[in-house]
Amino acid sequence: MQQQARKIQKRVRNDFKRKRIPAGELTLDWARSNVELTERKLNILKALYAKHLLRIDQLEYFLPNFGHQKQSQLLLRRDINKLHEVHFLDKATKKPMYLWNGDRKRTEVIAMGQIGTQFVGWKYHYKRIKYQDGGTILPRTAHHILRIHDMEIQTREFLKKMNVEVVAWEHECGNLIVKHPNELNPDAFFAMLDHTTGKSYTAFAEYDTGKDDFKCAKKFPNLTKKFERYREVKNWGAWYQKDLSTQSENKFPHLFFVTEDQKRFPVVPEIISSYGLDHTTCMQQDYVQELENFIHRMRAK
Structure with missing residues (x-):
């Protein structure tokens, strides 16, 4: 049982890693040759194209076809981690946010990444989520x-x-x-x-x-x-x-x-x-x- 738990923890840690790719090789051509974009992953990118910045609960609402409620967020997080790993999207985890009803909750926020920007045809990568000193910074307009x-x-x-x-x-x-x-x-x-x-x-x-x-x-x-x-x-x-x-x-x-x-x-x-x-x-x-x-x-x- 403990061995299985360690395997799960290791898999989760690996999901949060990004591939170390030289800047010159981080291109859309590289992604097309090395990344499998399933229909679910494409739908995530389409949602970010339209909405620019999303909490995971909002993404779950806009993509209701991920499955039953209990497995929905698991499927979302898995595909988000895979897209983050190859720079299709950027993400910030455990960010304190005020929800519409006034509750405060730590949650995950995602935005289009460098490769995702090229994939959808935007001219610029706006870096709505910035990585700095081992942490993440959301834009002032996030709220x-x-x-x-x-x-x-x-x-x-x-x-x-x-x-x-x-x-x-x-x-x-x-x-x-x-x-x-x-x-x-x-x-x-x-x-x-x-x-x-x-x-x-x-x-x-x-x-x-x-x-x-x-x-x-x-x-x-x-x-x-x-x-x-x-x-x-x-x-x-x-x-x-x-x-x-x-x-x-x-x-x-x-x-x-x-x-x-x-x-x-x-x-x-x-x-x-x-x-x-x-x-x-x-x-x-x-x-x-x-x-x-x-x-x-x-x-x-």
């Missing part, structure tokens, strides 16, 4: 990025209960959805199909950690500039030629501004309203309730 993914999960799961399907969710959707010369890049765009009424709705989401304009109490210059861009897009005729506008009950997406900072009130919602934007501004813990209120309002139209 914000992971919160956007939490918002997606909360949105999808709650709307299921209301018989509403999230048919599309795009993270950092400026280039894919908005495409305006002012380069507005919302944190997320999502489209909904209400199976109760047959109506379609659209929304933008902005998640605010309170760090932007954090020294401001009455004026928020950076946030104001972003809301000005939203107004420009709303007044842009080309927007209303898009299918996502013509097919939606609300021709311009509703804006959910979700914040962790109580000091944003009452000024920020007043600024957004002054730009003629249909919006919901709320604290993070109130988001799901406000999402429900939005659906009820849209159904009543």
Whole structure:
């Protein structure tokens, strides 16, 4: 029994090692010749291509086909370790994170690695997880990025209960959805199909950690500039030629501004309203309730 336990421990330690490959040989051609990419591993890379940075529980949600719950994380960790070993992804283990419900938990975070970057066709390896002095460092934006993914999960799961399907969710959707010369890049765009009424709705989401304009109490210059861009897009005729506008009950997406900072009130919602934007501004813990209120309002139209 002890011998079997030692073998398991040795295997786990080996899984966390990386192949020592000279920098000049660490290329996509090398990977194509030496790495077997199963369908599950490809799906992990596709998820990172879309989401950029993920906690393991978030990855498990977005890839539900890994198996039953008891074995799901084991399969995920095995494939993550294999991809990390050959530089397809970077990972940080036992990182303390606040979950959506306020709980604090040590968990694993993953991002695209150097070879993975080449594999998906990105021009640069952004090094969202850095290795330094035997440890790992997450980017300053990690909490914000992971919160956007939490918002997606909360949105999808709650709307299921209301018989509403999230048919599309795009993270950092400026280039894919908005495409305006002012380069507005919302944190997320999502489209909904209400199976109760047959109506379609659209929304933008902005998640605010309170760090932007954090020294401001009455004026928020950076946030104001972003809301000005939203107004420009709303007044842009080309927007209303898009299918996502013509097919939606609300021709311009509703804006959910979700914040962790109580000091944003009452000024920020007043600024957004002054730009003629249909919006919901709320604290993070109130988001799901406000999402429900939005659906009820849209159904009543």
